Amino acid sequence: MVKQKTIQNEVSLTGVGLHTGKEVKMTFKPAPINNGYTFVRVDLEGSPIIEADANYVVNTQRGTNLEKLGVKIQTSEHVLAAFVGCDVDNVIIELNESEPPIMDGSSKFFVEAIEKAGIVEQDAERCYYVVKEVISFMDEATGSEILVMPADDYQVTTMVDFGTKVLGTQNATLKNIADFKTEISDARTFSFLHELETLLDNGLIKGGDLNNAIVYVDKEISEKTMNNLKVAFGKEKISVKPNGILDNLTLHYPNEAARHKLLDVIGDLALIGTRIKGKVIANKPGHYVNTQFAKKLSKIIKIEQRNQIPVYDLHKEPLMDVNKIMAMLPHRPPFLLVDKILEMSDNHVVGLKNVTMNEDFFVGHFPGAPVMPGVLIVEAMAQTGGILILSSVPDPENYLTYFMKIDNVKFKHKVLPGDTLVFKCDLISPIRRGICHMQANAYANGKLVAEAELMAQIAKKN
The missing domain is CATH 3.10.129.10 (Hotdog Thioesterase)
Structure with a gap:
């Protein structure tokens, strides 16, 4: 029997929200059995709770955003991926803003905080959904597809192809969730230059700098764009490195983009609310297709759990007559x-x-x-x-x-x-x-x- 786990002590991090640009304090706290992952907005009256549930996903532009009764949590995926990757089942995540701090654009600092807090077993069995047949979801508009097939453990493979020379086709695989820390957690978020221009023009990336996002240069940079980037990132000089990314960052892996997409898949599928025994294969994954798949799988699991009839030996000696x-x-x-x-x-x-x-x-x-x-x-x-x-x-x-x-x-x-x-x-x-x-x-x-x-x-x- 695998037991549920929570953290031993509370621990806090501070930083800036990528899209809000606001200073935020985030505190992880131990949670009781069967709590799952819950966000608490301590800056709002009554400290409303938003469960990490796929049914609360309202927007997947530039991150997975949740909303319950008008209360929002933005960009939830990197934090949730860290808890899955650290094998933690139950935790309370307190925030004094709507968005967790972006840190370096990966899950690395969240994993370090979890390890600092310590992890303890709880007196309850962990529930798994054992995949018995292939379950899939495809986004016809983009050709993105994600599926899960039977396997003894939780495994994830991602394949990305953005149709650009600078990035090309990449793939990444995590065969054992215990390897999340060393193989996936430090893979940082990324953007293309053409996306960055649009985001900056619309004020949608206020907390970004060249230390928390890899920027792939997929077009010629005009003088105007270069000046805008200097102002946005507070840099006197910005240049393009030979590998096609803006300077001030060195890639951790040649396939860091595919590894980060794998991190996102793990974080988004945490919204299912149940651990999976199966192999996930995601082709051109994104937050929309990830969360739609999470909703579909969550519904299937709930129906099966509702219809699952426990079997007991009615003739054996009872515990109490x-x-x-x-x-x-x-x-x-x-x-x-x-x-x-x-x-x-x-x-x-x-x-x-x-x-x-x-x-x-x-x-x-x-x-x-x-x-x-x-x-x-x-x-x-x-x-x-x-x-x-x-x-x-x-x-x-x-x-x-x-x-x-x-x-x-x-x-x-x-x-x-x-x-x-x-x-x-x-x-x-x-x-x-x-x-x-x-x-x-x-x-x-x-x-x-x-x-x-x-x-x-x-x-x-x-």
């Missing part, structure tokens, strides 16, 4: 709706109920066509979750469990006499101050029959 359950829960027949607890950990519990024709509720609930009431399925899931939360205190017999909130309840199929219901409750966040927030699912006959997001609190008996 009905007598042990009654020693912990205050409920009694006919309102005790859990017969067995099959398994339990610090963050999940699995319970079981055999539905029979002898249930009291069948007397009045559709007597001619008996169906278990949906509200009682929710109650049964809550009782199963109650076992989990009561197990967190040394004297559960002295506590009662109360509902605080029920969200996103869905009933998928009828539950009939003779069915065996299996309930699985997973913590959404750690239990704190006796409050339990969990995702609850109910299964019967190899199908998901009900689901709900439940919040409950335990309180001492009067």
Whole structure:
């Protein structure tokens, strides 16, 4: 079992946003299990949170930009790539501006900050999406294509071709994510001269200088353009090196552009929200095609997870029988709706109920066509979750469990006499101050029959 990881201590960096030109402070903080990557705008009232989720992508011009309820995060990809490359699952990224600092245009300084903060394992299993067949997305307008195919580990290959002599065709491959730091993290962002002219004319690259972007000179530089570049970058002299890039930078690799595109792919695909076991091949990747692919894969994963039915041995010795359950829960027949607890950990519990024709509720609930009431399925899931939360205190017999909130309840199929219901409750966040927030699912006959997001609190008996 591979465990989730977060950072051990908080750490901060300061710098300038590439497109905003504003000074920004960014702080990485440890996060609880299943948090994923979350951005927090501490400069705004209420410190709103924007999850690193592909569904929040609103713009991919010059970077991957997120927006949730009007709150924006610009150019998220380099920071996210660093956390994936450092094998970190959960982190809170605080910003006092909309854009992380560009630093040198790579992920190098973010990786160094993560290593300085330290990395620790957490008491929860990391989830993977195992790719079983080829999944692809193509942008017909540009010919860009990205696909993922089955593989034992996460691998990425990028191939770039900008149709220019100065850059030509390049490719890069990362076979092991553990090599991200040494092979990919210091690959810097790049631009072509013709793009730079447009960006400068429109005030879209205020924090750029020749130290955080490789500029490929793909056209003759006019005297006017040269003067504009001198002013924009605060340089008295600018020239073109023999390899076709503006001076003040030395390439780290002959294929640095392809390596940076690979870095971008890793950062953009972090928005899927689930680790991948598969090989990604990206031909002429860009933020648009990357994030469209991330949205597609995220949707596929969610559908499969929703329809994935866990399998349990219903005949093996239960962790708790009905007598042990009654020693912990205050409920009694006919309102005790859990017969067995099959398994339990610090963050999940699995319970079981055999539905029979002898249930009291069948007397009045559709007597001619008996169906278990949906509200009682929710109650049964809550009782199963109650076992989990009561197990967190040394004297559960002295506590009662109360509902605080029920969200996103869905009933998928009828539950009939003779069915065996299996309930699985997973913590959404750690239990704190006796409050339990969990995702609850109910299964019967190899199908998901009900689901709900439940919040409950335990309180001492009067």
